[in-house]
Amino acid sequence: MTELHPTDLLPAFSLGCLDEDEQKMVQRHLADCDVCSAELNRYQEVVDQLGLTAPYEPPRLELKNRLMNRIMENEGRIPWYERFSMKKPGLWPAAAMICLLLFLFAGLINVKMMGRIRELENRDYANALYISLRGTPASSPAGAVLIMQPEARYGLLLVHDLPELESGYQYQLWLIKEGVRTSGGVFSVSARGESRLKVVSPQPLSGYDAFGVTVEPFGGSDGPTGQKVLGG
Amino acid sequence: MDSYQKATDDHLVRLTAQGDQEAFGVLYERYKVLVYSIAFNALGDRSSAENVALDAFTQLWQNAAGFNPGKASVKTWLMAIVRYRSIDTIRKQRKESIRFIPSWDADALDSLPDPSDMEDEVQARDIRRQVKEAVAGLPDDQKQPLAMAYFRGYSHSQIAKILGLPIGTVKTRIRAAMRQLRETLSELE
Numbered sequence: 001m002t003e004l005h006p007t008d009l010l011p012a013f014s015l016g017c018l019d020e021d022e023q024k025m026v027q028r029h030l031a032d033c034d035v036c037s038a039e040l041n042r043y044q045e046v047v048d049q050l051g052l053t054a055p056y057e058p059p060r061l062e063l064k065n066r067l068m069n070r071i072m073e074n075e076g077r078i079p080w081y082e083r084f085s086m087k088k089p090g091l092w093p094a095a096a097m098i099c100l101l102l103f104l105f106a107g108l109i110n111v112k113m114m115g116r117i118r119e120l121e122n123r124d125y126a127n128a129l130y131i132s133l134r135g136t137p138a139s140s141p142a143g144a145v146l147i148m149q150p151e152a153r154y155g156l157l158l159v160h161d162l163p164e165l166e167s168g169y170q171y172q173l174w175l176i177k178e179g180v181r182t183s184g185g186v187f188s189v190s191a192r193g194e195s196r197l198k199v200v201s202p203q204p205l206s207g208y209d210a211f212g213v214t215v216e217p218f219g220g221s222d223g224p225t226g227q228k229v230l231g232g
Numbered sequence: 233m234d235s236y237q238k239a240t241d242d243h244l245v246r247l248t249a250q251g252d253q254e255a256f257g258v259l260y261e262r263y264k265v266l267v268y269s270i271a272f273n274a275l276g277d278r279s280s281a282e283n284v285a286l287d288a289f290t291q292l293w294q295n296a297a298g299f300n301p302g303k304a305s306v307k308t309w310l311m312a313i314v315r316y317r318s319i320d321t322i323r324k325q326r327k328e329s330i331r332f333i334p335s336w337d338a339d340a341l342d343s344l345p346d347p348s349d350m351e352d353e354v355q356a357r358d359i360r361r362q363v364k365e366a367v368a369g370l371p372d373d374q375k376q377p378l379a380m381a382y383f384r385g386y387s388h389s390q391i392a393k394i395l396g397l398p399i400g401t402v403k404t405r406i407r408a409a410m411r412q413l414r415e416t417l418s419e420l421e
Contacts, residue, residue: 008407009410011406011407011410012388012403012407012410013415014410015378015381015382015406016319016381016385016404017381017385017386017387017388017391018388019385019387019388020391026345032416042414042418043343043410043414044417045414046410046413046414046417047382048304048308048311048312049308049359049363049417050296050363050367050382050384050413051266051267051311051314051315052311052359052360052364053337053360053361053363053364053367054266054269054270054272054273054334054336054337054383055269055273055335055336055337056265056269056337057272057273057281058264058268059264059265059267059268059281059282059285060278061266062283063264063282063285063286064257066282066286067260067286067290068253068257068284070290071253071256071293073288074290074293085343103309105239114309121277161402168390174274188335220245
């Protein structure tokens with residue numbers, strides 16, 4: 001070893017067989033010395049080749065099976081997107097393009113479906129029947145609209161300006177045909193006097209002669225018992 | 233399949249990085265003897281050598297994407313991996329007391345595995361022959377401490393203790409061996 005460079009220690013350093021104190025000293029020196037780093041590289045090239053002279057010893061045949069099983073097990077622990085990223089890095093642009101096309105296709109389908117829905121809605125409203133129910137002098141200006149399809153057994157009653165009832169009472173819709181009154185459902189109104197009732201009847205709503213709403217005990221009655229508030 | 237056999241190591245590593253198990257299998261076939269031989273010569277028992285060889289090839293599979301052919305060849309990379317893994321295993325097992333002493337190959341070149349017509353393989357076999365001849369040309373008293381340092385990862389003081397030699401003698405012999413190898417191999421380049 002010269003005063004300036006630990007050249008005598010470099011062969012052992014390249015092999016990794018220096019004792020700890022000498023190893024640290026050489027490491028510190030190498031951090032700032034290009035001359036010794038270059039010299040070390042020449043010894044490192046020797047070390048890199050020494051493994052070639054290990055006595056020939058073939059492994060058992062089953063070692064390959066163990067290896068392939070192991071890497072397949074490892075594969076299972078890696079999330080699919082990481083495996084895809086590692087294995088097919090060149091396919092990410094293609095995958096992104098496919099996703100974009102799928103997104104655009106889904107958007108197109110959505111637009112078409114919305115158009116179809118609007119078309120159906122317009123067709124339904126065009127054929128719908130609207131029956132107005134007017135308030136009586138006692139309940140004016142209350143009113144309601146009953147919306148129905150000509151042959152449908154269901155409809156929608158939209159109510160406005162009916163006063164809130166005391167607890168224990170509800171409004172009840174009556175479907176009237178040839179003097180016979182059938183319940184169309186009960187409802188309560190909001191603080192603003194509004195309500196929506198889905199009406200279901202045993203026969204097409206358009207077949208009834210008239211409709212009325214009365215005040216009935218909570219849950220409704222078999223027939224009208226209270227004050228009439230809407231009619232039409 | 234034939235194209236895999238003719239592919240270069242670098243190309244096979246690139247394919248391995250993409251998850252190509254067939255390419256990885258060809259690399260295994262090319263280097264299984266070298267890797268296992270280093271591990272077996274370092275550890276001295278079949279089971280430990282197999283585990284180290286498995287670890288080395290698994291590392292190749294997992295880190296193939298990070299392989300830089302500009303820094304080292306696949307062979308050099310694998311040899312470094314298996315050497316360090318073997319030394320790690322020895323240190324964990326604390327087998328110094330067993331005093332297993334590795335050796336250098338003195339076999340004839342005819343025993344080399346994996347004959348091939350490929351130019352790269354022929355060149356690789358030539359390099360191996362040169363290194364073997366260079367090691368064979370070392371004085372006998374230098375070969376043993378050098379083998380213990382390279383294969384077992386022993387320090388000067390450990391080698392001195394095992395061989396019953398003064399530490400200065402061990403240092404001198406290893407230094408002389410490495411210098412002679414460096415000169416011999418550089419003349420051949």
